[in-house]
Amino acid sequence: xxxxxxxxxxxxxxxxxxxxxxxxxxxxxxxxxxxxxxxxxxxxxxxxxxxxxxxxxxxxxxxxxxxxxxxxxxxxxxxxxxxxxxxxxxxxxxxxxxxxxxxxxxxxxxxxxxxxxxxxxxxxxxxxxxxxxxxxxxxxxxxxxxxxxxxxxxxxxxxxxxxxxxxxxxxxxxxxxxxxxxxxxx
Amino acid sequence: xxxxxxxxxxxxxxxxxxxxxxxxxxxxxxxxxxxxxxxxxxxxxxxxxxxxxxxxxxxxxxxxxxxxxxxxxxxxxxxxxxxxxxxxxxxxxxxxxxxxxxxxxxxxxxxxxxxxxxxxxxxxxxxxxxxxxxxxxxxxxxxxxxxxxxxxxxxxxxxxxxxxxxxxxxxxxxxxxxxxxxxxxx
DNA sequence: TATTATTGTTTAATATATTAAACGTATTAA
DNA sequence: TTAATACGTTTAATATATTAAACAATAATA
Numbered sequence: 182x183x184x185x186x187x188x189x190x191x192x193x194x195x196x197x198x199x200x201x202x203x204x205x206x207x208x209x210x211x212x213x214x215x216x217x218x219x220x221x222x223x224x225x226x227x228x229x230x231x232x233x234x235x236x237x238x239x240x241x242x243x244x245x246x247x248x249x250x251x252x253x254x255x256x257x258x259x260x261x262x263x264x265x266x267x268x269x270x271x272x273x274x275x276x277x278x279x280x281x282x283x284x285x286x287x288x289x290x291x292x293x294x295x296x297x298x299x300x301x302x303x304x305x306x307x308x309x310x311x312x313x314x315x316x317x318x319x320x321x322x323x324x325x326x327x328x329x330x331x332x333x334x335x336x337x338x339x340x341x342x343x344x345x346x347x348x349x350x351x352x353x354x355x356x357x358x359x360x361x362x363x364x365x366x367x
Numbered sequence: 368x369x370x371x372x373x374x375x376x377x378x379x380x381x382x383x384x385x386x387x388x389x390x391x392x393x394x395x396x397x398x399x400x401x402x403x404x405x406x407x408x409x410x411x412x413x414x415x416x417x418x419x420x421x422x423x424x425x426x427x428x429x430x431x432x433x434x435x436x437x438x439x440x441x442x443x444x445x446x447x448x449x450x451x452x453x454x455x456x457x458x459x460x461x462x463x464x465x466x467x468x469x470x471x472x473x474x475x476x477x478x479x480x481x482x483x484x485x486x487x488x489x490x491x492x493x494x495x496x497x498x499x500x501x502x503x504x505x506x507x508x509x510x511x512x513x514x515x516x517x518x519x520x521x522x523x524x525x526x527x528x529x530x531x532x533x534x535x536x537x538x539x540x541x542x543x544x545x546x547x548x549x550x551x552x553x
Numbered sequence: 554t555a556t557t558a559t560t561g562t563t564t565a566a567t568a569t570a571t572t573a574a575a576c577g578t579a580t581t582a583a
Numbered sequence: 584t585t586a587a588t589a590c591g592t593t594t595a596a597t598a599t600a601t602t603a604a605a606c607a608a609t610a611a612t613a
Contacts, residue, residue, distance in 0.1 A: 188431075190417055205561065215602055220562060227600050230570075231376055232414035245374075249432035277521075290499045290525065290547050313476045315545055317503055335463075339476065359501055361476050361547030391591065401572055406592060413570050416600075 188249075190234070191225035197243055198223075212240030293358045295321060295350035312362035313339035319356030322349045374435075376420075377411035383429055384409075398426030460485045479544045481507060481536035498548035499525030505542030508535045 198208055198219075205223070209216040213236055221227045222237070229237070231245075238245055277292040293314075315337045322331050324347040325340045331351070332338065340346065350356045384394050384405075391409070395402040399422055407413045408423070415423070417431075424431055463478040479500075501523045508517050510533040511526045517537070518524065526532065536542045 188417075188421065204559075206559080215604095216560095217562080217564095217603080218601055221600080224562085228416040228418035230414040230416050230600070231374075231420060233601075234417060235374065244435075246432060246435035249430075249435060290501065290523070292501050292521070292523075315476065315478050317545070335478070337476070337478075359503070359545035361549075363547075363549040390589075392589080402590095403573080403592080403594095404571055407570080410592085416570070419571075 189225070190228070191223040193248060194219070194237065195223040197241060197248065203241070208237065208240050210240075212237045289362045291360050291362075293360055295319070295348065295356040295358070297350055297353050297355065300349040301347055312360060313337060314358050314360030317357040317359060319350065319354045320352040321356045321358065322351045323347070324349075375411070376414065377409040379434060380405075380423065381409040383427060383434065389427065394423065394426050396426075398423045460487065475548045477546050477548075479546055481505070481534065481542040481544070483536055483539050483541065486535040487533055498546060499523060500544050500546030503543040503545060505536065505540045506538040507542045507544060508537045509533070510535075 198205070203211075205219040206216040209219050212219075214233060218227075218229070218233065219237065222229050222234075234248075235245055238248055277294075316332045316334055318334055320331055320333050322329065323338055325338065384391070389397075391405040392402040395405050398405075400419060404413075404415070404419065405423065408415050408420075420434075421431055424434055460479065460481050463480075502518045502520055504520055506517055506519050508515065509524050511524065
């Protein structure tokens with residue numbers, strides 16, 4: 182039986198299967214399980230083993246990671262005026278985040294500005310995530326793990342954010358940068 | 368038993384548990400399962416049910432979706448000079464992608480340029496993903512679902528990319544934009 | 554109607570996961 | 584050394600998932 186009902190594996194599977202126009206029997210055949218299994222899973226009367234769930238999802242096909250990260254409903258607000266972004270800055274370093282809310286995203290996009298001499302300090306690893314960015318204007322010294330480099334306009338970085346990292350504006354001019362991170366770091 | 372060995376649930380769990388400085392017994396206690404269960408799972412000698420895997424992951428804690436999207440190893444190249452980005456453009460619209468490879472990322476960051484009059488046409492829904500961007504320079508008409516708006520410098524958008532969408536530069540000036548998308552759209 | 558598919562559901566038999574307790578090993582303290 | 588503690592592993596008993604086959608309901612066809 183299942184206490185995964187709150188995650189609603191059954192409803193998700195049913196929805197995904199129907200989106201792909203498959204009957205329980207068709208899916209079962211492709212996946213190499215019985216139709217009874219599909220039925221019981223969709224009713225949340227059993228909690229499938231990971232191995233059988235993977236077999237089932239291969240028959241659709243959808244990755245198990247996508248399966249578990251499916252959103253229930255699409256979003257509504259899609260446009261954000263320049264003055265509608267969420268300002269997070271502290272004076273020296275400012276972050277302007279696309280979308281005003283702090284939850285319900287899988288992707289965080291920031292318009293960052295670094296005053297001359299500003300420094301993020303050293304940040305340690307967060308949850309599993311990746312991030313990257315492109316410098317638009319000015320110069321920025323970026324340290325990632327044991328690597329360091331000064332980036333100028335058009336230069337970019339991309340790394341696994343489990344690595345410790347640090348950003349410093351060592352120039353005389355303000356530095357402007359657009360970055361993205363998934364999942365959001367705050 | 369398990370044919371999920373190829374996904375290496377065991378190794379992932381073991382790694383995640385150790386990253387959080389938990390012993391099998393400590394994790395078991397937090398999760399409400401026995402230490403034997405943790406041991407068997409980590410050895411890939413059983414394929415846990417989704418419900419018990421969720422219980423275990425709650426003890427860490429990590430979401431099941433993050434768990435399944437964990438990367439195996441950190442990346443190496445983290446800096447990209449302006450001339451090292453992957454040029455994907457076709458003359459009218461150019462994409463400069465952070466990182467030169469087309470696979471092994473969870474996040475796609477693009478520096479986009481739209482010539483006056485250029486148009487992406489209508490793109491239909493892809494895999495589950497979200498995307499957003501910020502206009503740096505120029506003006507861009509963005510259509511998402513049944514909504515349309517002209518965005519200028521500092522303006523932004525963010526949407527569930529299952530919605531059909533379209534970008535057009537209707538101005539006299541080149542438009543410059545940084546966007547991010549997860550997972551990558553190409 | 555009846556017939557033939559096709560759908561999702563149910564049930565007893567079987568396979569597998571999970572438990573509870575014991576085991577072996579390594580480390581630390583006395 | 585001995586005792587005590589903590590670690591991951593193993594095994595028989597138990598709980599649960601999965602199968603195979605029958606069941607019931609709906610729709611299409613003759």
